[in-house]
Structure formats: structure tokens, C-alpha cells
Amino acid sequence: MVDHRKLANAFKALSHPNRLQIYLEIMERRTLSSQALAGCALTDFINSLNVGAPTVSHHIKELVNAELIRVERNGKFLTCYLNESMCDYLHRFFRPDMIPTRQEVNE
Numbered sequence: 001m002v003d004h005r006k007l008a009n010a011f012k013a014l015s016h017p018n019r020l021q022i023y024l025e026i027m028e029r030r031t032l033s034s035q036a037l038a039g040c041a042l043t044d045f046i047n048s049l050n051v052g053a054p055t056v057s058h059h060i061k062e063l064v065n066a067e068l069i070r071v072e073r074n075g076k077f078l079t080c081y082l083n084e085s086m087c088d089y090l091h092r093f094f095r096p097d098m099i100p101t102r103q104e105v106n107e
Helices: 004-014 017-030 042-049 053-065 084-094 102-106
Strands: 069-074 077-082
Touching (some): 004 053, 004 084, 017 042, 017 053, 017 069, 017 077, 042 053, 053 069, 053 077
Antiparallel strands (some): 069 077
């Protein structure tokens, strides 16, 4: 069954270009072989987006609220990781053989 609210929150969060870029950077890091390198530090986004820390923090918060990413604190440093369950959920949604029927959408 498709959770419309969950999808809408994810799409809304990803509709902002900076949040989309953050999400894509985290996805790229996930492909690295070492789990230790799979996350992105908050400072990575400050440098790549060329925006201030408060703005990046806001975008991170929106992505966390949409369950797209998770954040781990190590002392004063934050590292962002992809929320694998949401990534799988979105992947299943976009697979052509998994597109919901009109009846499933209306349920």
C-alpha cells in the first residue's frame, strides 16, 4: 500500500535544490566501499553549497523530518547518512512493475 503522506513529505523535502543536492551527495557517498566513509559531515555541505551553517542545518532538519536521512552526532560533529528504508521505499515506488494501480492509489 502506498503511504501518500510519506511520499508527499519526501517529495516536498527534495523539491528544494539545496536539499536535493545534499541528498544526492549522501547517496554518492553510500556507494563507497567503506562504511566509515559512507556519511557526509555538515561541513561538507557548507563548503559544497556555499551557504551558512544555519541554512544547511535547516535543510538537514527538513530531510530528517521527511525520513530521507538520519544524523549521528560524534561530539560536536554531525554526520548524515541515507535512511536506507526510505531509499528502498522510493525505489520500489519508482519501479515500473511496482507502480500502484488506480485502485491502490484511491484506497
